[in-house]
Amino acid sequence: MDTTQRTEQQRSADRRRRELLEAADRVVLRDGPGASMNAIAAEAGITKPILYRHFGDKGGLYAALAKRHTDALLEALRAALDAPAERRERVEATLDTYLAAIEARPQVYRFLMHPSEGGPQSDQGFDVGLHSAPLLRRMGEELSKVIEERVDLGPDSAQLARVWGHGIVGMMHAAGDWWLGERPCSRAELVRSLADLLWGRLAAAGDKVGGPSF
Amino acid sequence: MDTTQRTEQQRSADRRRRELLEAADRVVLRDGPGASMNAIAAEAGITKPILYRHFGDKGGLYAALAKRHTDALLEALRAALDAPAERRERVEATLDTYLAAIEARPQVYRFLMHPSEGGPQSDQGFDVGLHSAPLLRRMGEELSKVIEERVDLGPDSAQLARVWGHGIVGMMHAAGDWWLGERPCSRAELVRSLADLLWGRLAAAGDKVGGPSF
């Protein structure tokens, strides 16, 4: 067969693909998630149909783009999660890693999580409806695995671990999103507060007495 | 003044508005969040510009639509949250209320949370990017208030309560979203697992020994 030739051509195609993704990245980071295919093609120095030949449709481009960032973030999280340290330390390190990532590149984060919120007249963005889930889901599954591997939860551990994995990721995500918007405290404080929550401080706290009237 | 006349006209306008919202509701529930303004107008028996006169733009229609459902859900949550019962009971009741709501009307839920995921060719949906936050945010703020009112957290209670409010809501949301998709267990089990997480079972559990190799 022509495998050797194929590989050569394939390599060139892959390089092109990577270049296109980087161009897309630049545009998305500059113009927000509302970036149009035309704009991306222009940034890459080519025209639309080529993008479509490479990625099928806009969702494909988005998926490829998201996968890059998602993979990178997941790797960082895995490192923090799998470190040989006390559980609380690991939890705090993981929370901090995530928050540091979204703090450092809020544009990327918003692109991954929140679809069209670009410019004033950009009402249609990437259809992240089906794609924003994956990041959260993948993080949830990853965390679930680690929990089940390393925490002794008795019977039903598999199910419990999955519920907790997704729940904790959701907590991290929502709190991070809110924090990124309002910046009501430092990152370290946020990490500490969330870890405290996970450590049962809600259950341990007493009822408030002398509260409002009743 | 012409207040009396105005009220009469206003009433008619309000009735129309409500009718339009109900039509929009039907269409969104049927066609998913990718419903077009034309489709909504047709369902209401009128044409597009009228929708725009009433709601300004698509975001306005969405916001009005979302507000109805959000208000209803928030009211139910408030009731569970403010009940005169033990804290754990209240937490479980609130979780269950939320999960029951999204279980009963997944279409509404997906519309509120996830934008365009409609039909196969519907790539642009409502720009929920800026509107899905509100529901989560409002729930988070609501919960924050209740936490601060009723739980004794010592100094920094305000900040801590807000972090926890948003975090817990995010946990509930993410776990609910995942659960709704996979249905890995009953609602009661999910509620119990999440409450256990909030009650510090993660911190209380021991390390797993004899785990994978290390």
Added chain:
DNA sequence: CTCACATGTTACTTGCGGTAACAGTAGCCT
């Protein structure tokens, strides 16, 4: 030289959000 193939283009269709300009209708004011 020519065939096959990959790369690139221009020019188009479709469909949606949003708007302008026009038409009919009900009540009030003098």
Added chain:
DNA sequence: AGGCTACTGTTACCGCAAGTAACATGTGAG
């Protein structure tokens, strides 16, 4: 009555973005 305002409704259009068809061009293999 007749006209003024204000609301409801329409058709017909613009702009823009996704996605596609058809055409052009370079390049290595036989």
